[in-house]
Amino acid sequence: MTENLHGKNFIAGELKAGGAQSARAVNPATGQQLEPEFIHATEAEVRQAAERAEQAQEKLLRLGSAPRARLLRRMAEEIIALGDPLIDRCHLETALPKGRLVSERARTVNQLLMFADLLQEGSWVDARIDTAIPDRTPSPRPDLRRMLIPIGPVAVFCASNFPLAFSVAGGDTACAVAAGCPVIVKAHGSHPGTAELVATALKRAVAAEKMPPGMFSLIHGPGKTVGVQLVTHPLIKAVGFTGSLRAGRALFDAAASRPEPIPVYAEMGSINPVFLLPQALRDRSKEIARGLGASATLGVGQFCTNPGLVIGLESEELDAFIREAGLLFKEATVETMLNKRIHQAYQEGSSRLRAVEGVELRAEAIGAPDVGRTQGRPALYSSDDRTFLDNPLLREEVFGPSSLIIRARSREELLRIAATLKGHLTASIHGSEQELLDYSDLAAVLQRNVGRLIFNGFPTGVEVCAAMNHGGPYPASSDSHFTSVGTAAIYRFVRPICFQGFPDPSLAPELQDENPLGILRQVDGLYTRDPIPR
């Protein structure tokens, strides 16, 4: 199948390659370019994708949610039907182990099915009904019925580090489609072949379910040109992005300066601080060290939830912990990173870290990295509170398999460090249950600055469920109101509308008196699945 890749853009079900620019993917494990050339979308093709998405949007609004649930399930089936060639091509383009990619495919499929289930249950539309009170004085109350509707065509950017679960048919696409929005995906230059294969599956699903073809497009090209053209097209109404702060902010700025500004939901990663309280180190030092080693080096540290910073109180126990964790970093394998740019950024970030006076390299993986194979070397550093507080550089994310452990000389210094950590996806606290109560001030400070607060666990392994929050204050994400993982992610791509005085036959089923879908609604202030009495 991979041999048959065509390298073209998918514009509303048709293949287009009118552009003169192109690029090939690179196998990071060999440095060799992969066939074929992927043709960058022209501005006319971007425009056409947006216009077809707008046409699809109008049709979608009349269809109701059942066809969208079927489409999501069909997308899942078609992705599975791609079989091994998808995993093979993805492995070639990203060097991620096949086992990991098989898991990531399962997660991708499960996300699609989860949103199909959410649509089938139906209550997510947050239906609110205040019935008329004709005889109220001084003025009657009209009948008011509110629900959520799609915001309009959505631009989704593939993420370098999740070629399946946060790319063409990833979380953003799944919830935009669930919300009822057509999607235009911009492929990532690191894995355009993977994107093409998944796009083939989505195109088949759209056709099989007889959905409007403008529902889905895939375009290739650089973010700075093709990506910005997409985000600034007037018919695009929201953007989903996972990646670096620099790229995410550039898209945010482009969207905010449009004549009609639109929201950009950019998840931009973070340093994910881990706090080690004294009792935890006394009770479970080795276990926590093992957890840290595994979490920090998982997938060559290429997760936005990678724990890049650890803070503990200066003590013999902390020293022992650092030694123990060091052993695990030494034993970690040296593996190929996703692409040259990420590898280079890791090298540069590591060099900057090492150059800081007061930062000590405590352990490095034993295997020598092969630069020709884009390999990143796991490393553990340590430093002290003063150095940390004096060097804002140490609060910056180094994307890759390294962690920095800070020795705080007192509880006050530990809290001071916590107070400087603004805008992270997660923070973790290891301690006894009593310690967590004793350190409630630490938990309170962290709560202000993170999207997810973890007790006796590590941040990697983001559960996909209703209660997940994957986001957080800037710069973890560009809009802390929303998660990009879990069912609540759908709320990024909808907005409320209120119908006043509408007769039943002109209302969507979600708002009709009979409540034919049996969803949970707020009716005159009460939560109920009951119909409204006539």
Added chain:
Amino acid sequence: MTENLHGKNFIAGELKAGGAQSARAVNPATGQQLEPEFIHATEAEVRQAAERAEQAQEKLLRLGSAPRARLLRRMAEEIIALGDPLIDRCHLETALPKGRLVSERARTVNQLLMFADLLQEGSWVDARIDTAIPDRTPSPRPDLRRMLIPIGPVAVFCASNFPLAFSVAGGDTACAVAAGCPVIVKAHGSHPGTAELVATALKRAVAAEKMPPGMFSLIHGPGKTVGVQLVTHPLIKAVGFTGSLRAGRALFDAAASRPEPIPVYAEMGSINPVFLLPQALRDRSKEIARGLGASATLGVGQFCTNPGLVIGLESEELDAFIREAGLLFKEATVETMLNKRIHQAYQEGSSRLRAVEGVELRAEAIGAPDVGRTQGRPALYSSDDRTFLDNPLLREEVFGPSSLIIRARSREELLRIAATLKGHLTASIHGSEQELLDYSDLAAVLQRNVGRLIFNGFPTGVEVCAAMNHGGPYPASSDSHFTSVGTAAIYRFVRPICFQGFPDPSLAPELQDENPLGILRQVDGLYTRDPIPR
């Protein structure tokens, strides 16, 4: 009481007047300046307000929601206790009739109480719990619990046209306080004395309920300087605004270009198109004309939901409707507008409208306006589809008591007009129930572009309730996800946080196993008020 106004800023419970700039309010009905001078806040005072708000935020997070509900109720009591002097001063500053101000005070108080009730019920925090599955393969599921928490200190801008209900203790303040956010209000230059009186009430309420004084501040000064200083202060995390597109966009741009961008919820008004379908004109022409006349001239047309545009099919019935409506505009009274700037903008907007070839003045209020008394003259215009489609100027809001009726030569032209109307708070359709079904394409087009769609009613009179949506696509509001009226407005000022693996005693009551508050939660995918079995 009014004689005792001091003109100072309220910074966390203290009166401050360190600035050299000041301004007085003007009585629009006489053109005379009112005592006293209101001292503009200095940059240091703005900074101090933000810092005290941040300190208050930390305390607030630990208090839970019950004290906030008590605070909201106390605020309502203290506002009522201000008595007639509040109405008197407000009338002097705005020329709004005292009857209207008494109603607006009732609405303001009811908004505060509505949010207190919302807190007491408690389910608004959208608690979601996915319990641990320790034996899941390949990896266990951790316990995850998510709820909404305050976003941080909020800046609120008083609205010129709602000196009570969208000003110091208005909707934005009520829901920010309900959300658990400290509030810094910037007074409007048109009614600073009203602001001071209400601030006195809020200060008393904060003290009486022993809440942290940084919970509330009030500052005076121009939006361009003091307002922008407030919005760009790093400790401010969100902004509520109601006013003009120009001022709203300026705040939006200032907030979006911060190192840490923050959301601006700006409700910027709209033209609120009204569509008249043929059967409605045959059946109820006079009744609809009366409704239009009343809605368009209510409060000298100074509502963001004022119906500025009416579209019907060219017909004898439409001509008769225009004549009928014209009579009502002729009979309308000439009244004082809110301030010179608004009056001047209305004059200029009216002149621009009259200058368009093809636009005809059909009726004007008989009474001659007294410019010294800042009076605006109700006026009704008509034109045809071609003129409308050729002149984008006719799609712009003229804030004041005028409406433009468009004769569309065909159903297609009527739909074409509808398709050009982007981003309105409301649209209204008058017709029979069967016509609404026959014109489902019209309803579909309007649904894409408005926040509230009204059948056989008029847009003024915004109900304050759960189902209300007061917002809409840009430029009606800067963020179509959120309403600024009704209980859902609280969601502007909160964000989710997820607690992973947290023991019960360290969780907020909303997330504890026992569900001590008895709120509705999503537990393992089901909506329930039940406790979680151990």
